[in-house]
Structures are given as C-alpha cells and as structure tokens.
Amino acid sequence: MKISCSKQALMNGINIVSKAVSTKSTMTNLQCILIESSLSEIRLIANDIELGIETIIEGTIVEAGKIALDAKLLSDYIRKLPDSEVTIETNANNIANIRCERSKFNIHGTSGDDFNYLPEVEKNRYISLSQFTLKEVIRQTIFSISSQENTKIMTGELFEVSGNYLRVVSLDGHRISIRKVELKESYDSMKVIIPGKTLNDISKILNGGADDEVLLYVTDRHILFEFENTKVVSRLLEGEFYKIDQMLSNDYETKFTINKKEFFDCIDRSTLLISESDKKPIIMNIENSSIYLKIDSSRGDSMNEEIEIKKEGKDLRIGFNPKFLMDALRVIDDEEVDIYMVNAKSPCFIRNADNSYIYLILPVSIAA
Amino acid sequence: MKISCSKQALMNGINIVSKAVSTKSTMTNLQCILIESSLSEIRLIANDIELGIETIIEGTIVEAGKIALDAKLLSDYIRKLPDSEVTIETNANNIANIRCERSKFNIHGTSGDDFNYLPEVEKNRYISLSQFTLKEVIRQTIFSISSQENTKIMTGELFEVSGNYLRVVSLDGHRISIRKVELKESYDSMKVIIPGKTLNDISKILNGGADDEVLLYVTDRHILFEFENTKVVSRLLEGEFYKIDQMLSNDYETKFTINKKEFFDCIDRSTLLISESDKKPIIMNIENSSIYLKIDSSRGDSMNEEIEIKKEGKDLRIGFNPKFLMDALRVIDDEEVDIYMVNAKSPCFIRNADNSYIYLILPVSIAA
Numbered sequence: 001m002k003i004s005c006s007k008q009a010l011m012n013g014i015n016i017v018s019k020a021v022s023t024k025s026t027m028t029n030l031q032c033i034l035i036e037s038s039l040s041e042i043r044l045i046a047n048d049i050e051l052g053i054e055t056i057i058e059g060t061i062v063e064a065g066k067i068a069l070d071a072k073l074l075s076d077y078i079r080k081l082p083d084s085e086v087t088i089e090t091n092a093n094n095i096a097n098i099r100c101e102r103s104k105f106n107i108h109g110t111s112g113d114d115f116n117y118l119p120e121v122e123k124n125r126y127i128s129l130s131q132f133t134l135k136e137v138i139r140q141t142i143f144s145i146s147s148q149e150n151t152k153i154m155t156g157e158l159f160e161v162s163g164n165y166l167r168v169v170s171l172d173g174h175r176i177s178i179r180k181v182e183l184k185e186s187y188d189s190m191k192v193i194i195p196g197k198t199l200n201d202i203s204k205i206l207n208g209g210a211d212d213e214v215l216l217y218v219t220d221r222h223i224l225f226e227f228e229n230t231k232v233v234s235r236l237l238e239g240e241f242y243k244i245d246q247m248l249s250n251d252y253e254t255k256f257t258i259n260k261k262e263f264f265d266c267i268d269r270s271t272l273l274i275s276e277s278d279k280k281p282i283i284m285n286i287e288n289s290s291i292y293l294k295i296d297s298s299r300g301d302s303m304n305e306e307i308e309i310k311k312e313g314k315d316l317r318i319g320f321n322p323k324f325l326m327d328a329l330r331v332i333d334d335e336e337v338d339i340y341m342v343n344a345k346s347p348c349f350i351r352n353a354d355n356s357y358i359y360l361i362l363p364v365s366i367a368a
Numbered sequence: 369m370k371i372s373c374s375k376q377a378l379m380n381g382i383n384i385v386s387k388a389v390s391t392k393s394t395m396t397n398l399q400c401i402l403i404e405s406s407l408s409e410i411r412l413i414a415n416d417i418e419l420g421i422e423t424i425i426e427g428t429i430v431e432a433g434k435i436a437l438d439a440k441l442l443s444d445y446i447r448k449l450p451d452s453e454v455t456i457e458t459n460a461n462n463i464a465n466i467r468c469e470r471s472k473f474n475i476h477g478t479s480g481d482d483f484n485y486l487p488e489v490e491k492n493r494y495i496s497l498s499q500f501t502l503k504e505v506i507r508q509t510i511f512s513i514s515s516q517e518n519t520k521i522m523t524g525e526l527f528e529v530s531g532n533y534l535r536v537v538s539l540d541g542h543r544i545s546i547r548k549v550e551l552k553e554s555y556d557s558m559k560v561i562i563p564g565k566t567l568n569d570i571s572k573i574l575n576g577g578a579d580d581e582v583l584l585y586v587t588d589r590h591i592l593f594e595f596e597n598t599k600v601v602s603r604l605l606e607g608e609f610y611k612i613d614q615m616l617s618n619d620y621e622t623k624f625t626i627n628k629k630e631f632f633d634c635i636d637r638s639t640l641l642i643s644e645s646d647k648k649p650i651i652m653n654i655e656n657s658s659i660y661l662k663i664d665s666s667r668g669d670s671m672n673e674e675i676e677i678k679k680e681g682k683d684l685r686i687g688f689n690p691k692f693l694m695d696a697l698r699v700i701d702d703e704e705v706d707i708y709m710v711n712a713k714s715p716c717f718i719r720n721a722d723n724s725y726i727y728l729i730l731p732v733s734i735a736a
Contacts, residue, residue: 103673
C-alpha cells in the first residue's frame with residue numbers, strides 16, 4: 001500500500017475511529033487501526049467487538065493494500081507531525097514507513113488479514129435524524145443510565161420509534177429520563193436498547209449540525225449509524241426494557257413553576273453543607289408562593305433560602321438527593337420549569353406541556 | 369463586623385489569598401481565611417507559615433471587626449453565588465451570616481484572635497520589576513528546580529541582584545537554567561533563595577502586566593512581594609547556593625544554530641519510541657550542515673530525521689534526556705537558537721548572544 005493525505009484529514013479519521021479502539025484488551029487487533037486502501041478510497045477501521053467504526057478519508061492512492069497499526073502510537077505520532085502532507089508506504093514485512101516533511105518513522109504492523117471488519121448490517125429498517133437532534137437527546141438522557149453492570153439493561157438507553165416519534169429513555173432505579181422528538185416521516189414501530197458507551201462515543205464523533213443527517217439502521221442484534229463518511233456499528237443490549245408507561249402519571253397534588261437557574265444554583269449551594277458521606281437529602285418546603293430550602297450541616301453551619309414560585313394545589317414538604325435534581329435541571333434549556341408532585345413519597349415529575357421531556361425523580365424519605 | 373462588597377471583588381480576593389491556605393495541615397487557622405475590616409479597609413489574609421498573603425478588597429464597611437472562616441467552604445460558597453452584592457455579618461458567637469440576594473448562609477468561624485498575621489518585613493532593601501518580567505523569569509527557569517526535599521536548596525531559585533541586573537538561577541543536578549534581566553535602576557548587591565512553591569504561587573497571582581510594578585523587599589529570612597493591593601511574604605531558603613559561575617564556560621568545539629520549533633517537534637516525536645522505563649537517551653549526530661536524530665525502539669520501530677543547521681566547528685555524536693532539551697526549548701521565545709557543545713561528555717549550552725538566557729544541560733553517556 002502507498003497512500004498520501006493531509007495530516008489533518010488523517011488525524012480527523014484517527015480521532016473518529018479511535019473511539020472503537022480497546023484500551024484494555026491484550027488482543028493486538030483490538031488495539032489497532034486498520035488502514036485499508038482500495039483503488040478508489042482510503043478507509044480507517046477500528047473494532048473492539050462491542051463497537052466498530054469505519055471512516056473514509058480523502059487522499060491520493062498510489063498503490064492499494066492494507067496494514068494494521070498500533071492505534072496509540074499512530075495517533076500520537078500523527079498528532080506531533082507538522083501540518084503537511086503525510087505519506088504511508090508499507091513493505092512486504094508489514095512495516096509502515098510514514099513520512100512527513102523531514103520526519104521518517106518506521107512502525108511495525110500486521111497484515112490485517114485477521115482484522116475484525118464491521119459486521120454487515122441489513123438496511124431494511126431505519127430512521128433518519130439530524131446530528132443536532134441525536135446529540136441533544138443523548139445529552140439530555142445519558143446522565144441517568146446506570147453504571148452497574150449487574151443490571152445490564154439499565155446501562156443502555158431505549159430508543160423507541162412509533163409513527164413519526166422517537167422516544168429515548170434511560171433509568172437507574174431512582175429516576176427516569178425521557179425525551180420525545182418528532183421525526184420528519186413516519187416509520188414502522190421499533191424498540192432497541194443501545195449501550196450507553198456507544199451513545200457517549202457517537203455523541204463525541206457527531207459534529208452536531210442541524211442540517212447534517214444521521215441514518216440509524218437496526219437489526220435484531222446491531223445498530224448502524226451512518227453519517228458523512230463514517231459508519232458506526234454497535235451491538236444492541238438484549239432483553240426487555242422496563243415498562244415505563246405504567247410508572248408515568250399526569251395526576252398531581254402540587255404543581256409549581258420555578259426559574260430554572262435560580263433553582264439549580266440554590267440546590268448547588270446547598271450541596272456545600274451536605275457531605276458526600278452523609279447522603280443527607282435536601283429538604284424543600286413548598287408553601288404558598290415560595291419554596292424554602294433549609295439545611296443544617298453536621299458542623300452546625302446552616303443555609304436558608306427562599307425562591308418565589310407560581311404554585312397550584314397543596315403545600316408540601318419533600319426531600320431529594322440534590323444530584324438527581326441538578327442532573328435533570330442542567331440539561332433542560334427552558335428558563336422556567338414546571339414541577340409536579342403528589343406527596344412526599346411519590347415520584348416528582350419535571351416536564352413541559354407537550355411532554356417532549358419528562359424527568360421522573362423519586363424523593364428520599366424524610367422525618368416528618 | 370459587617371461589610372458588603374461585590375461577589376466579584378470578594379471572589380478575586382479569595383482566589384489570591386487561597387494560595388497561602390494549607391491543604392494538608394489540621395491546624396484550623398492554617399486552613400482559614402481571615403476577613404478583617406478596620407474602619408477604612410477590608411483585608412483578606414491567609415498564612416500557612418511558609419507563605420502568607422494579604423489583599424485588600426473594595427467594599428462598604430458598616431462595622432469593623434474580624435472573623436476566620438474555613439477557606440474551602442467560603443471559596444466554594446462565594447463562587448456559587450449570583451453576581452451581586454454580598455453582605456457578611458458576624459455575631460458574638462463567631463458565626464458569619466453571609467447574604468446575597470435570596471441566599472443566606474450561616475458559617476461557624478473563629479474569632480481570629482490567634483490568627484497568624486504576616487511577619488513584619490523591614491523595607492530597607494528592595495528591587496522593582498514589572499509583573500511581566502517577574503512572571504517571565506519564573507516561567508523560564510522554574511522547570512529545572514528539584515522536587516527532592518533532601519536537597520532543599522535545589523527546590524528554590526537564586527535571585528541575585530548586582531548593579532542593575534537581576535539573575536535568576538535554578539538547577540537540579542542535571543541542568544542549570546539562568547535568566548538575566550536588566551533593571552531600571554541599580555541596587556545594592558543581594559542574593560536570596562526563594563522557595564519554588566512561592567514562585568509558582570506568585571506567578572499565578574500576578575496579572576503579568578508590563579506596566580504594573582512589583583516591589584520585592586528582602587530581609588535575611590523573608591521576602592515580601594508588593595503589588596496592587598496585595599502583599600505576599602515568603603520564608604527564604606537558608607544556606608549557600610551552588611557556585612554556578614565556575615560551571616559556565618564560553619569555550620566550545622561545536623556550535624550550531626537551529627530552528628527552535630523544528631528541533632522541539634522532532635525531539636517530541638522521538639519520545640514516542642522511548643518508553644519512560646527505558647530511560648534511553650535521544651542520540652544526535654551533528655554532521656556538516658545537518659543534525660540527524662535516529663532512534664530504534666525496543667519494539668523494532670524506528671525514526672530517522674534530519675534537520676538543517678548552521679554549524680561551526682567539529683562534528684559530534686551526543687546523547688540527551690529528551691525531556692531536558694524540550695523543557696528548555698519550550699520556554700525560549702526566539703525562532704532560532706544557538707547551541708554550544710564541547711564533546712559527548714561535557715555540558716551543552718543553549719544560550720543567546722547577550723547571555724540573557726543560558727540553559728546548561730548535561731549529556732547522557734552513550735556507547736561509542
């Protein structure tokens with residue numbers, strides 16, 4: 001193989017596929033990037049079995065061929081090169097000679113004959129989204145996946161299509177995050193559970209453009225994301241997702257509207273008096289047209305804040321893990337949020353009028 | 369005490385004095401900031417015995433007084449407040465009531481009666497520098513202090529004034545860094561060794577303005593830096609600094625001029641093939657009008673680079689710890705640097721024509 005391309009194009013490609021390079025495995029190929037050139041295109045591929053990524057980079061092809069190179073060494077080396085043309089030439093011993101201006105490196109690689117290519121994904125079922133929307137729905141739900149491997153399904157997110165709506169759901173046993181977005185067309189119903197790691201990685205690769213499209217193809221076992229010159233294939237999580245509809249409810253006894261930033265900042269300050277080890281909840285008193293947050297720390301320091309609200313229904317005293325409230329408030333872009341509660345033991349809902357976002361958070365039981 | 373000031377002014381003051389808050393000590397006062405208000409000014413003070421910092425902040429004084437508050441809690445809390453007026457009021461039980469808009473915090477403090485004020489520093493001997501110059505000379509020398517506490521003097525830097533010149537020297541047994549700057553006036557000779565930690569901290573507090581002055585007052589045991597509304601007092605390191613003049617020499621057998629960026633980038637790339645554990649030197653062949661860097665890694669990868677130079681004198685093959693070369697090249701602002709060598713076992717000098725900077729680096733012995 002002999003190819004040349006700009007340092008920038010090569011570096012971009014390496015950055016994209018590196019998300020699928022295993023950092024733990026000792027199986028050499030999982031730590032490598034395959035550079036493969038046909039007579040018409042140069043592809044970079046990495047695959048750690050859970051996740052595979054392939055991207056096409058622009059360049060000049062002198063001779064077709066392929067080589068698998070250590071991803072870390074390749075990436076570090078290319079990053080340190082001047083912004084100039086890079087030439088990669090391989091020999092029969094699978095040594096890659098990489099040249100850029102006066103720099104010359106010889107790196108041992110492998111033939112790539114036993115490299116794990118991306119699995120073929122049948123393109124029967126798909127949906128189309130903008131990069132912006134996909135990136136946003138991930139950001140607005142990913143924080144409430146579980147990190148506990150023993151509840152495998154909670155480490156992923158449900159992507160559920162019905163008609164022209166996509167609903168994305170994550171939950172961790174204490175809270176549920178739901179985003180619903182309208183699609184440009186209607187599709188056949190589908191339900192898949194995508195690993196959280198895949199979504200985090202995809203989110204970093206997407207440029208987030210509102211006019212740039214991503215196609216999501218699904219089969220029973222895999223999902224393929226296609227955008228620009230890149231393909232990402234991930235295994236799906238197997239199993240049945242939790243039946244969340246029966247946990248949702250529109251009933252409430254107390255509803256209030258609050259300035260999101262004031263509420264967030266106030267909870268944020270309150271955490272200064274709650275040490276991690278305490279696991280003390282933040283207690284709110286919702287009374288008339290105010291919410292009072294009062295905290296006494298074990299050291300004897302105290303906080304006492306009041307925020308004006310627009311309230312309907314009963315007064316209420318309720319306790320929460322402050323982190324859960326902050327996680328949800330942080331990703332809501334509205335200036336004012338509506339919060340619905342039933343009593344001190346029932347879940348609270350932060351949601352907007354058309355339910356395009358719903359954050360369900362369980363309260364923490366507090367002494368009466 | 370009752371004072372009020374803008375959140376911004378208070379936060380800036382806290383950030384400045386926090387550099388002198390002990391993070392390790394369990395002696396309460398060393399982890400506190402003293403807020404002290406006379407009828408005319410509000411001062412913040414912190415002092416960890418090695419280093420003491422005092423700064424005056426603007427604000428309104430309602431009642432004079434003082435209180436010592438936990439630095440971390442105070443700093444975290446003020447940071448999380450809205451950009452608005454902050455009022456601090458203390459009561460007879462040494463509780464500080466801090467209010468900002470609707471936020472109210474009560475923090476337990478101590479009276480501050482046993483707080484360690486900054487030591488008095490006699491203002492007989494001093495020099496004046498711009499903040500820019502002080503920040504620059506620190507940046508250009510601080511990397512070669514030693515971190516080994518058993519050679520205490522090497523953990524500091526020599527500041528030596530003679531006539532209208534200040535010379536700053538640091539060394540760690542493998543290399544010496546020297547910066548010489550011209551002062552606006554002549555001063556009596558002086559020689560002090562300032563702890564590296566103090567210089568690092570000062571450097572972070574200085575705004576670095578070329579028109580902003582810093583006054584350095586020295587006594588036998590202390591140095592006082594005075595600038596804007598801030599005073600920093602540090603203990604000096606005791607003892608005799610190394611006699612470095614006898615290690616310097618203008619003799620050379622090989623001299624070359626090289627593009628700094630090309631040289632730096634090339635050494636930087638070479639480190640990819642030298643694993644930390646190897647402690648392998650980078651070997652250079654200086655031949656005619658080129659310098660060749662050739663490295664073979666234990667894995668069998670190799671690098672081969674050539675950089676054009678302007679050379680005087682003999683050819684030479686010499687080895688270095690790449691980090692030492694990179695540390696010096698990184699802080700030199702010139703586009704081209706002059707490097708002087710004698711043989712493969714004698715120190716190399718990177719210095720400019722007027723010796724305003726001199727970096728001495730010992731080579732690593734290599735097989736012939």
